Amino acid sequence: LLELSDITERVVEAEAKGATEVCLQGGIHPSFDGDYYLEVIKAVRAASDTIHIHGFTALEVTEGAKRLGEPLADYLRRLMAAGLKTLPGTAAEILDDEIRATLCPDKVNTEEWLDAHRTAHSVGLRSNITIMYGSIERPLNWARHLIRTRDLQKETGGFTEFVPLPFVHMAAPIYLQRKSRRGPTFRETVLMHAVGRIAYDGWVPNIQVSWVKVGAGGAAQILQAGANDMGGTLMDENISRAAGATHGQEMDEAGFRSIAEPLGRRLEQRTTLYGRVATA
Secondary structure, eight states, X not given: OOOHHHHHHHXXXXXXXXXXXXXXXXXXXXXXXXXXXXXXXXXXXHHOSSSEEEEOOXXXXXXXXXXXXXXXXXXXXXXXXXXEEEEOOTTOSOSOHHHHHHHOTTSOOHHHHHHHHHHHHHTTOEEEEEEEESSSOXXXXXXXXXXXXXXXXXXXXXXXXXXXXXXXXXXXXXXXXXXXXXXXXXXXXXXXXXXXXXXXXXXXXXXXXXXXXXXXXXXXXXXXXXOOEEOOOOTTOOHHHHHTOOSOSXXXXXXXXXXXXXXXXXXXXBOTTSOBOOOO
């Protein structure tokens, strides 16, 4: 568990390296009340008054509001007032309760995830869509996930991008219990990005490939199959690493350039909301 001072130090270090966003997310600690997340935001803002705070999953904000006995919309407004700018789409896994009952029974259900993002969009917070695929689900469940999130996007327009996340099996408890696959095939990974581009056409403009999940070579192939965005530079990435991924924790501009330019793609640094980052 990081102390607030640890978070502050990481923000200062990241901003010194040119980071424009800090992503905040974690598990549900029994001693946390909803005000803990406010304190985290305040710690980040004390370290930087400009860095974009992209924080807290649907599970975290839903649980935080419940523990305080607040309506979710009111709680999100308080987080925004403290400095929160956008929500990550993580904790989505597969938005089909048939799968969630086995894969993540202790997380929010499908409707709760959708409602958390619907509420976030209603108060002015943008967010993204993720899918974690390749564990116990089938293509039918993937399709339901895409359709449900597309329907919400048609309603709110609040999603900025779709981020497919291949299941990393090596240290995952469900795999160690021999209850899941060893993650998706690379063909399935390519198809998830390509079909995502088709399914969200006209609704979600950006399809992101997670280089930390698929590696630089995989990212290059997926950029030719529907993706237009690569995940962040990621200083001290630990989610994929904890699950057993080995593609690294950090990539600099030169690394991204070596992937994009041989494909004839122009590399451009973006903000969280897909604006251009001003260069000196």
